[in-house]
Amino acid sequence: MDVAVQIIASGLTLGAMYAVSTVGLALVYGALNMLNMSHGALLALGGYVCFYAMTTLGLPAVLGMALAMAVCAAAGALIYHLAARPMLRAGNFETRIFIATIGIAVVIENAILRLFGPQPVAQPLKLPGAAILDGVHVPYQNMFILAVAVVMMGGVAFLLNRTKTGRAIRATAQNRDAAQLMGIRVGRVYAQVLAISGALAAVAGILVSSLSGLLPNMGGDPMLKAFVICVVAGLGNVYGAVAAAVALGILESVIQYLLGVQYSFAILLLIVIAVLIWKPSGLFGKQQVVRL
Amino acid sequence: MDRTLAKPNVITGRRNFLKGAAALGGSAAVLAAVNDGARAAGDPIPVGQAAPLTDFAAADGVEFRNGLTLACEEINALGGILGRPLEPHFEDTKQMGDATNVQAVQRLIDRHSVHAVINGYNIGSGAAIQDVIADSGIIYVHYDTTIGHNNLIKADPKRYYGSFQGDPAEVWYGEGLLKFLKDQEAAGSFKRENNKIAVILSAGVYATNIANAIKDTAADYGWEISLFETVNVPISEWGPTLAKIRQDPPAVIAVTHFLPADLAQFMVQFVTNPTQSLIYMQYGPSIPAFRDIGKEATNGVLYATVVGALQDEIGTAFETRYKDKYGANAGHNSGAQPYDGCYVWATAAALAGGSGEPGDDEQNRIVASRMRSLIWRGVTGTTRFIADENTAYSYPTQTRDSSLGMPHQFLQIQDHNKGGLLVAPEPYSTSSFMTPPWMKG
Numbered sequence: 001m002d003v004a005v006q007i008i009a010s011g012l013t014l015g016a017m018y019a020v021s022t023v024g025l026a027l028v029y030g031a032l033n034m035l036n037m038s039h040g041a042l043l044a045l046g047g048y049v050c051f052y053a054m055t056t057l058g059l060p061a062v063l064g065m066a067l068a069m070a071v072c073a074a075a076g077a078l079i080y081h082l083a084a085r086p087m088l089r090a091g092n093f094e095t096r097i098f099i100a101t102i103g104i105a106v107v108i109e110n111a112i113l114r115l116f117g118p119q120p121v122a123q124p125l126k127l128p129g130a131a132i133l134d135g136v137h138v139p140y141q142n143m144f145i146l147a148v149a150v151v152m153m154g155g156v157a158f159l160l161n162r163t164k165t166g167r168a169i170r171a172t173a174q175n176r177d178a179a180q181l182m183g184i185r186v187g188r189v190y191a192q193v194l195a196i197s198g199a200l201a202a203v204a205g206i207l208v209s210s211l212s213g214l215l216p217n218m219g220g221d222p223m224l225k226a227f228v229i230c231v232v233a234g235l236g237n238v239y240g241a242v243a244a245a246v247a248l249g250i251l252e253s254v255i256q257y258l259l260g261v262q263y264s265f266a267i268l269l270l271i272v273i274a275v276l277i278w279k280p281s282g283l284f285g286k287q288q289v290v291r292l
Numbered sequence: 293m294d295r296t297l298a299k300p301n302v303i304t305g306r307r308n309f310l311k312g313a314a315a316l317g318g319s320a321a322v323l324a325a326v327n328d329g330a331r332a333a334g335d336p337i338p339v340g341q342a343a344p345l346t347d348f349a350a351a352d353g354v355e356f357r358n359g360l361t362l363a364c365e366e367i368n369a370l371g372g373i374l375g376r377p378l379e380p381h382f383e384d385t386k387q388m389g390d391a392t393n394v395q396a397v398q399r400l401i402d403r404h405s406v407h408a409v410i411n412g413y414n415i416g417s418g419a420a421i422q423d424v425i426a427d428s429g430i431i432y433v434h435y436d437t438t439i440g441h442n443n444l445i446k447a448d449p450k451r452y453y454g455s456f457q458g459d460p461a462e463v464w465y466g467e468g469l470l471k472f473l474k475d476q477e478a479a480g481s482f483k484r485e486n487n488k489i490a491v492i493l494s495a496g497v498y499a500t501n502i503a504n505a506i507k508d509t510a511a512d513y514g515w516e517i518s519l520f521e522t523v524n525v526p527i528s529e530w531g532p533t534l535a536k537i538r539q540d541p542p543a544v545i546a547v548t549h550f551l552p553a554d555l556a557q558f559m560v561q562f563v564t565n566p567t568q569s570l571i572y573m574q575y576g577p578s579i580p581a582f583r584d585i586g587k588e589a590t591n592g593v594l595y596a597t598v599v600g601a602l603q604d605e606i607g608t609a610f611e612t613r614y615k616d617k618y619g620a621n622a623g624h625n626s627g628a629q630p631y632d633g634c635y636v637w638a639t640a641a642a643l644a645g646g647s648g649e650p651g652d653d654e655q656n657r658i659v660a661s662r663m664r665s666l667i668w669r670g671v672t673g674t675t676r677f678i679a680d681e682n683t684a685y686s687y688p689t690q691t692r693d694s695s696l697g698m699p700h701q702f703l704q705i706q707d708h709n710k711g712g713l714l715v716a717p718e719p720y721s722t723s724s725f726m727t728p729p730w731m732k733g
Binding site for chain 1: 348526535552553561579
């Protein structure tokens, strides 16, 4: 029994980490049809800003997280103004911005390397203690990450479905030209979405680094997993992405126990291939252009 | 080559000059003596390094650069190589694939005409750099810690005369661990609960070779492998692996995966429900982040390195100089590798009458010959190369004489607020092995 609890607890932890990393990426793709390859670097930036705020500036955890969200939101808006905006009217926007954001990621990672150095450091924002479930220790931090993933998903759902900004985002996602004709300032919507995604990336970076530690390239692995999950869920589907993240986390944990850790990622990729053959637009994706 | 000698302008007077060299520790006085009071004022000798200055191994790459820079500065203060100062140049190897490594080394040769390449490690390095070195006729010292180097040189020692591995191959980690356990059992400081060893490794030549070395030699020391689990990198959730360990508890858990944050998470998750197992890890615990993340959970962890700065008079003096220059958090153990490598090469070159530029095979063959005949006492212990393998001997597994091999150091974290204490081998150890807090005494 304790083995089963251990596997589920590990699976939920993995799923929660994947989910928090995925929400921002899925939001940007859903709203802007833009695969933001600098999302992983924004994760790292958020983690480091929180670290700096708490250790050097001596700010409390809440302010540290708020500052990280503000900085990453600004970075997201900057990505729009410097890279996305000049390319919007050009052909092959998706391909161009994909490549451009790879370059932005390299710049951000190297800036972090210069500013904070190459040595790994521990993230100070962490909940101490653990609950004991059937003899298995489940750290509060892991539960916190899962809760934050659900809150992030709920927050994004609220934003998209219940606010004026959300309506503008959905309208832009459905048809950019039509939205513009209806008086929506499409450029501002793009900037807003990238800023929101940046803030979400900051939260994800802080939470992931609370388990994995801070390194300038720490966003690479979560970014890869987030991308896989986005593809499985259907690119751009925020709710599907969170559900897929948790499901894949548990599946990965079961595979690790039954078959061995080395097979888990390979099998996950096989599942992705199978899903794409069965449902090319992903488990929760739709064939038409409408996303979110 | 300008070999005009002049009075030293850094350390004045012969007595102070030699006194200064002695203060640097190790065999630096040999270089000072050969330089015979020369002032490093001639044409600079370019020396190169191809290191992972960015990407996932940047933490070590930056220290490799620091180590070579410090060595060059000190050697120049001792008169350089027969009056010619060393001038370091660096190229980034990023993720350390051989395609990148070879380009980086080639650039050092083409752009800067380096006489030697003194690296730390490049994990993805196979035999490609050695070929570039052989073709250009210069000297190469690296710390890739791979048996592949030994096999390559052995296959064609004439072609690869100039390539040296400054530390022992990784395979010595395997038998070294088993010998360490045997010694601890003999001393009564460790008693095995059973004969099982669980080996956890990550995909990659380095971690795999060490794990295989443990597996291949275990039976000779009365051990059996109960678990041989490969993990993906990075890994922060160890639940499924720990569940297997807890179902069949081994006497020893050997983790050859080396990323500090991953290893810290292993300990955090292990100590919540520990088995009566001694835990041995690779490299990661030597990085402060391991203790910062794992905190109390890291107390008792044993780890080893076949190359690192010793905690003796010479090693601690180096650590002080290094941290004074690069900051309290600088990783002097990584910097120690190219630091010692540069001294070995520079001393051999001075003994050979100078170093050779690219294409000067004749001179560099003499330099290589001097390197092979040197017994160099540096900050990492003794560097002595195996003939026709150009790789350092390992002490005490490969040679039983501590003055003839590089010590395979076993360290243990006994207080997570401090670095690991050197518990073996003699005569270098500074502390005794402590039963880990999760194990019954």
